Amino acid sequence: MRSGRRAANPEGRMPLMDHLRELRGRLGKAMIAIALGCVVGYLTYDWVWEFLKAPYCSLPESQAVDPEGCALIVTGPFDAFFVAFKVWLFVGALVSAPFWLYQLWAFVAPALHGREKRYAYIFAPLAAVLFAAGAALAYYITSLALTMLFGFLPPDALTFLTISEYLSYMLIMMSMFGVGFVLPLLVSLLNLLGILPHAALAKWRRVIIFCSFLIAAVITPAEPISMLALAIPLIILFEIAELFAFLNDRRKGRSDPYAGLSDDEVSALDETPSVLDESPSPLEGPDFEEESGKRP
Numbered sequence: 087m088r089s090g091r092r093a094a095n096p097e098g099r100m101p102l103m104d105h106l107r108e109l110r111g112r113l114g115k116a117m118i119a120i121a122l123g124c125v126v127g128y129l130t131y132d133w134v135w136e137f138l139k140a141p142y143c144s145l146p147e148s149q150a151v152d153p154e155g156c157a158l159i160v161t162g163p164f165d166a167f168f169v170a171f172k173v174w175l176f177v178g179a180l181v182s183a184p185f186w187l188y189q190l191w192a193f194v195a196p197a198l199h200g201r202e203k204r205y206a207y208i209f210a211p212l213a214a215v216l217f218a219a220g221a222a223l224a225y226y227i228t229s230l231a232l233t234m235l236f237g238f239l240p241p242d243a244l245t246f247l248t249i250s251e252y253l254s255y256m257l258i259m260m261s262m263f264g265v266g267f268v269l270p271l272l273v274s275l276l277n278l279l280g281i282l283p284h285a286a287l288a289k290w291r292r293v294i295i296f297c298s299f300l301i302a303a304v305i306t307p308a309e310p311i312s313m314l315a316l317a318i319p320l321i322i323l324f325e326i327a328e329l330f331a332f333l334n335d336r337r338k339g340r341s342d343p344y345a346g347l348s349d350d351e352v353s354a355l356d357e358t359p360s361v362l363d364e365s366p367s368p369l370e371g372p373d374f375e376e377e378s379g380k381r382p
Contacts, residue, residue, distance in 0.1 A: 108193060109193060112189040112190070112192065112193050113189075115185075115186075115189055116182075116185070116186035116189045116190070119182040119185040119186050119189075120175070120178045120179055120182050120186060121178065122178070122182065123177065123178030123179065123180070123181035123182035124174040124175060124177070124178035125178075126177055126178065126181045127173055127174035127175065127176065127177030127178045127181070128170075128174050130177060131170060131173055131174065131177075134173055134176075134177055135173060138173070138253065138256050139156065139158070139252075141225065141228035141229040141232070141256075142156065142158070142228070142229070142232060142247070142252060143156035144229050145229060145232055145233060145236070147232075147236050147245035147247075148245070148247075150244045150245045150246065158247055158248065158249040158252055159246050159247070159248055159249065160248065160249055160250075161248050161250075162250075165248070165249060165250050166249075168250060169249050169250055169253050172253055172254075172257065173253070176257055183214075187210070191206070191210075205275060205278055205279070209271060209274075209275050212271055213268050213271055216264075216267040216268050216271055216323075217264035217265070217267060217268055218264070219264075219267055220260075220263035220264040220265070220266055220267030220268070220319075221260040221261070221263055221264040223263055223267075223315060223316075223319070224256075224259040224260045224262070224263035224264075224312075224315075224316075225256075225259075225260060227311060227312060227315045228255075228256065228259065230311050231306075231311045231312045231315075234310070234311050258305070259305075259306070259312070262305040262306075262316075263316055266301065266302075266305075266316055266320050267319065267320070267323065269320070269323075269324075270320070270323035270324045270326065270327040271323075271327070273287070273324065273327040273328075273331070274327045274330050274331065277327075277330065277331040277334055277335070278334060282331070283331070283335055284328065284331040284332045284334075284335045285335075287327075287328045287331055288328065288332075291328070294321075294324055295321055295324075298317050298320045298321050298324065299313070299317045301316075301317075301320075302314075302316040302317035302320065303317075
């Protein structure tokens with residue numbers, strides 16, 4: 087049945103309502119997968135929480151409440167549930183990522199050409215690696231960033247960090263660092279698709295560097311360690327993406343006979359006579375002369 091449908095509609099076009107129904111179905115499957123992943127988060131909650139709490143527990147400020155351990159305070163009756171729910175959802179999204187990413191891919195793939203699909207197959211694993219690298223960097227620098235922030239406290243002050251604030255800080259930092267590391271890869275993909283040439287990247291290099299520091303300053307706390315830890319790798323990755331775009335455009339230019347020509351430049355005129363030029367004109371020849379001689 088499916089093969090017959092494809093034969094009747096080889097381009098896979100559908101009306102708008104059919105697209106919306108398919109999107110609704112795939113979003114529903116993705117949400118079910120995330121919900122099942124939350125069950126895994128529920129079962130591994132204690133281990134995941136200890137893992138997320140480790141950077142804070144390595145600081146002496148974590149012993150302000152309990153000198154023999156690591157403690158985070160609770161200020162509301164629902165804090166415990168919301169913290170647990172965030173951990174369940176975080177683990178569920180990570181565990182079910184292959185499935186809900188496939189649902190997204192299955193919805194978008196019919197609109198892509200063969201070359202674009204090959205690029206996606208290559209760049210998807212690289213995006214996962216870069217996201218994990220960014221999240222790991224955020225996890226590693228958390229203790230350094232908190233040490234810098236706690237350094238502004240007066241000597242007689244005690245640190246009472248709430249469990250909700252700390253968890254939100256950790257999840258936001260890891261997510262934003264991961265997304266930031268993936269952005270240069272997206273730039274390279276746009277260059278491969280011919281949407282973003284190297285000339286545009288070179289023209290806006292200073293703006294990209296400024297925006298890297300600006301984005302790092304906005305999504306990180308008001309301290310230099312986290313900002314520089316995100317901005318510097320982000321700039322390096324963007325420079326690598328620009329180098330990739332330069333090499334890719336140069337490779338395309340070698341195979342393009344019109345490369346390097348502006349839109350207003352006149353192309354060279356080939357004056358070699360063609361077959362049509364050598365053939366007699368309709369206004370020439372014996373037939374035309376015969377007919378013209380008969381006319382009065």
